[in-house]
Amino acid sequence: MDRTGQIRPDDILLFCTQRNEKIRLAYFLEYYRKQGVNHFFFVDNDSDDGALECLRDQPDVSLWHTRASYRRSRFGVDWLNWLQRKHAHGHWVLTVDPDEFLVYPFCDTRPLRALTDWLDASSIKSFSAMLLDMYPKGRLDAQPYQSGEDPIEIASWFDSGNYTMARNKAFSNLWIQGGPRARVFFADAPAKAPALNKVPLVKWDRKYVYASSTHMLLPRGLNQVYDEWGGEKASGVLLHAKFIDTFGAKAAEELERGQHYAGSVEYKAYAERVRDNPQLWCKWSEKYINWRQLEILGLMSKGNWA
Amino acid sequence: MTASLGVVMLVHNALGRAEQVARHWAAADVPVVIHVDGKVPAKTFDGFRAALADVPNVLFSNRFSCEWGAWGLVAAAQAASELMLSRFAEVRHVYLASGSCLPLRPVQELIEYLADRPRTDFIESATTADVPWTVGGLDEERFTMRFPFSWKRQRYLFDMAVKLQRGLRLTRRMPKGLVPHMGSQWWCLTRQTLSAILQDPRRRTYDRYFRHVWIPDESYFQTLARLYSTNIESRSLTLSKFDFQGKPHIFYDDHLQLLRRSDCFVARKIWPHANRLYEVFLTGAADALNKTEPNPGKIDRIFAKAVERRTRGRAGLYMQSRFPNEDWENGVTAAEYSMFQGFAELFENFEPWVHSMTGARVHGHLFAPDRVHFADGQTALNGALSDSALQRDYNPKAFLTNLIWNTRGERQCFQFGPLDNQDINWRIAKDPNAQISVITGAWAVPLFRSNMDFADIRRIAATLQKIESEHMDILRSPFSKARVRIWSMAEFIEAPMEPLQGILDEIGQARIRRLSEAPKMVDLNGFGQFLQNLKNQGMHPYLMGDFPIERGSTSGADLPRKPYLVK
Numbered sequence A: 001m002d003r004t005g006q007i008r009p010d011d012i013l014l015f016c017t018q019r020n021e022k023i024r025l026a027y028f029l030e031y032y033r034k035q036g037v038n039h040f041f042f043v044d045n046d047s048d049d050g051a052l053e054c055l056r057d058q059p060d061v062s063l064w065h066t067r068a069s070y071r072r073s074r075f076g077v078d079w080l081n082w083l084q085r086k087h088a089h090g091h092w093v094l095t096v097d098p099d100e101f102l103v104y105p106f107c108d109t110r111p112l113r114a115l116t117d118w119l120d121a122s123s124i125k126s127f128s129a130m131l132l133d134m135y136p137k138g139r140l141d142a143q144p145y146q147s148g149e150d151p152i153e154i155a156s157w158f159d160s161g162n163y164t165m166a167r168n169k170a171f172s173n174l175w176i177q178g179g180p181r182a183r184v185f186f187a188d189a190p191a192k193a194p195a196l197n198k199v200p201l202v203k204w205d206r207k208y209v210y211a212s213s214t215h216m217l218l219p220r221g222l223n224q225v226y227d228e229w230g231g232e233k234a235s236g237v238l239l240h241a242k243f244i245d246t247f248g249a250k251a252a253e254e255l256e257r258g259q260h261y262a263g264s265v266e267y268k269a270y271a272e273r274v275r276d277n278p279q280l281w282c283k284w285s286e287k288y289i290n291w292r293q294l295e296i297l298g299l300m301s302k303g304n305w306a
Numbered sequence B: 001m002t003a004s005l006g007v008v009m010l011v012h013n014a015l016g017r018a019e020q021v022a023r024h025w026a027a028a029d030v031p032v033v034i035h036v037d038g039k040v041p042a043k044t045f046d047g048f049r050a051a052l053a054d055v056p057n058v059l060f061s062n063r064f065s066c067e068w069g070a071w072g073l074v075a076a077a078q079a080a081s082e083l084m085l086s087r088f089a090e091v092r093h094v095y096l097a098s099g100s101c102l103p104l105r106p107v108q109e110l111i112e113y114l115a116d117r118p119r120t121d122f123i124e125s126a127t128t129a130d131v132p133w134t135v136g137g138l139d140e141e142r143f144t145m146r147f148p149f150s151w152k153r154q155r156y157l158f159d160m161a162v163k164l165q166r167g168l169r170l171t172r173r174m175p176k177g178l179v180p181h182m183g184s185q186w187w188c189l190t191r192q193t194l195s196a197i198l199q200d201p202r203r204r205t206y207d208r209y210f211r212h213v214w215i216p217d218e219s220y221f222q223t224l225a226r227l228y229s230t231n232i233e234s235r236s237l238t239l240s241k242f243d244f245q246g247k248p249h250i251f252y253d254d255h256l257q258l259l260r261r262s263d264c265f266v267a268r269k270i271w272p273h274a275n276r277l278y279e280v281f282l283t284g285a286a287d288a289l290n291k292t293e294p295n296p297g298k299i300d301r302i303f304a305k306a307v308e309r310r311t312r313g314r315a316g317l318y319m320q321s322r323f324p325n326e327d328w329e330n331g332v333t334a335a336e337y338s339m340f341q342g343f344a345e346l347f348e349n350f351e352p353w354v355h356s357m358t359g360a361r362v363h364g365h366l367f368a369p370d371r372v373h374f375a376d377g378q379t380a381l382n383g384a385l386s387d388s389a390l391q392r393d394y395n396p397k398a399f400l401t402n403l404i405w406n407t408r409g410e411r412q413c414f415q416f417g418p419l420d421n422q423d424i425n426w427r428i429a430k431d432p433n434a435q436i437s438v439i440t441g442a443w444a445v446p447l448f449r450s451n452m453d454f455a456d457i458r459r460i461a462a463t464l465q466k467i468e469s470e471h472m473d474i475l476r477s478p479f480s481k482a483r484v485r486i487w488s489m490a491e492f493i494e495a496p497m498e499p500l501q502g503i504l505d506e507i508g509q510a511r512i513r514r515l516s517e518a519p520k521m522v523d524l525n526g527f528g529q530f531l532q533n534l535k536n537q538g539m540h541p542y543l544m545g546d547f548p549i550e551r552g553s554t555s556g557a558d559l560p561r562k563p564y565l566v567k
Helices: A022-035 A051-056 A077-087 A112-121 A179-185 A247-257 A261-275 A291-296 B015-027 B042-051 B072-087 B107-115 B155-167 B191-198 B203-210 B220-228 B253-262 B275-283 B297-311 B350-358 B389-394 B396-406 B422-429 B444-449 B454-475 B489-494 B497-507 B527-536 B551-561
Strands: A012-018 A039-045 A061-066 A092-095 A100-103 A126-133 A164-168 A173-177 A201-203 A209-212 A216-218 A235-240 B005-011 B032-036 B058-060 B093-098 B188-190 B238-240 B266-268 B337-341 B361-365 B412-416 B434-440 B483-488
Touching: A012 A022, A012 A077, A012 A112, A022 A051, A022 A100, A039 A051, A039 A077, A051 A061, A061 A077, A077 A092, A077 A209, A092 A112, A100 A126, A112 A201, A126 A179, A164 B396, A179 A261, A235 A291, A247 A261, B005 B015, B005 B072, B005 B107, B015 B032, B015 B042, B015 B058, B015 B107, B015 B275, B032 B072, B058 B072, B072 B093, B072 B191, B072 B220, B093 B191, B093 B266, B188 B191, B191 B220, B203 B220, B253 B275, B253 B297, B337 B497, B350 B361, B350 B412, B350 B497, B389 B396, B396 B422, B422 B434, B422 B454, B434 B454, B434 B489, B434 B497, B444 B454, B444 B527, B454 B483, B454 B527, B483 B489, B483 B497
Parallel strands: A012 A039, A012 A092, A039 A061, A126 A235, B005 B032, B005 B093, B032 B058, B238 B266, B337 B412, B337 B434, B361 B412, B434 B483
Antiparallel strands: A092 A201, A100 A235, A126 A201, A164 A173, A209 A216, B093 B188
16 A cells, blocks of 8 residues: 655655554554654564555555565565665654654654754654553553554553763764663673664665664764764653553564574563563563653753754 | 834845734734845745735845854845835834844834834944853954855855964954944844944944854944944843854744743744744733843753753763763763772771761662672662662672762762772772772671681681772872872871861761760771781781770770760
């Protein structure tokens, strides 16, 4: 289903790959439409839960379908890079998963276009938003998620201050780890904890590519989303609503398919812990209120946007 | 009837908004002359002009191509001003505004404000030597060099041209009688001053000169007004804030209250999609006219803070968009903290004692090999910091900076020693927030009190001594920026009250005035002999200082037993 003919020159585009996430799509589309995304690009990886049909009927969605291997497309990156190269040149592009929700400075009062206009005026081409793992208080499966609900209402807690970062010389990006996954799932192997750095919002040029998921881009200058002389650049957060009741089934399925990063080591770690009462919440968990709270905690910054 | 105020409007995009604002001025009988950037396509321009055709006192001036930092903007202002002065004889003040300017107060208030000050020119105008505004390092030089290339489109050529002129020491002379002044390009001048500038017999000379000055729109009128004005108020009536790159801050709907309370007449720059701002400020009818002076203080503070955040950031914060190079942090950590070495070994109840005396949070050995010994035996701390040694040692520097950041507002103290992870030593030594107190050699006390074989004790003592000695070298190095105090154990035991008092003073909580109670020292009876035994086995413990064989017994027995009163 190709509706790319509708796209106007200054539209903000969103790119997403998904598999069997129908239950999440209703709220996902609503959330990003409200922020001001004008057109959605979906690559559906062989869904059989009705997601394909659901997306096909959306007036602002262009949809591609594939049965090919997620792993061999470098976890969907190749599919999206190709679509972006073809359709996104000159547009602001947001690349997110169906369980990622962008929060940026002033997002409660200013639409996404205010941010992209400001980035344009400041000659900034890429915008950082680290992944913040959200989780419920109590068992992950205690409160079932219903289609259309805000998943952050269920998974409303996060770790506020246990992130570590290091420079990745090869791509000059920051490599951020930590959060509940490092704390609980990778307590014995912190080096293997998943990367949380992301650059999901980019003024696209056909010369650009995502090198590994949305963690880093080429050319490398696009990864320079951090200041090295003490100042703060503007940045946001991707609220990651992965850890809700659907997670157990998802982890089991993904483990079986073996289609995820580094031999699905992440899902192996999850599967082991998930069996015995998964509880990510701890006494020092922080309950999500709004972007200002995240900015005060130092997880994101307004930079010089005021 | 035409008002005594006329508005010259320079427009280059968001024409719909410009039209709205022009209508707003015109509705108050204020004549408007609009200059549309020559780069706007003819078709768009014609549409814009047609849209305003029904408003009689809105005129359009000849179009020039305007580029940031170049002459076109001045030429545009000149042409539009000339048209304004010649066509509207009643106009006494001409206000230069842009298409993204928005009047915040009823137009009538501005008219009356100016009518009360009929001879005053409002133009920010300062000599280059006195202001630090300039971005890019060109202040004096913007008047003494030529700038044939565009800064935005031909940056390389621009920079090369500057370099070349610097290298060859090429300068050019200012026309006689001019003193270079700079300031905001948004001014409000009286007919007298403005016409004197525009009708000056030497205008061709001046124009030729300013054509090659960099950013002439910030200096042409600002310099020439000084020749003719009898009464310059060196400030702009337009609220316009600039960020650290010299780019104007933008106002959005959420600035509504802030703009309202600023009492400024006109604000720039407004985001074209800020529907609420346009709706409120262009439709609000004033009941009673307000005579207050503009007061942008609060807005100034907010934007100054934004610049500060962008250039210096929050001290001690490491995050996705702030990751300073080592030694460029503007604060390695977020707050002052204390590190104690040897105290917990020498005193039985040191941690609770410090806590009760100061109220600070006193941790055990945060960098211990088995786990992180948080205060009160907690398994995690603020920010969900884990007590796992493995997690901590994956990045011990981040562990420390996170800990101090997460507990902002509460003083942190912790114990350290040669058994702990030493990877952190340089980081702490170079941190001006660190207050480090060390009793060297005190690590021997637990060995002395242990039930180990002496051969093992000897081996461990040798290792610990080597580690502590290396650590002391770091603390004493010229690169160390921490507040460091080091006593040998013998020295400390001699007179412990004074150093303890000093440490508590430094932590600085108001709870104590004078130290009346010392922590309880462990029984050191026989410690001197213990050290001698080590020596006899060929391992010379030197970090403790000179410890007489028998002395450990007396001082150890005396000190801790009863409350110790300092005169």
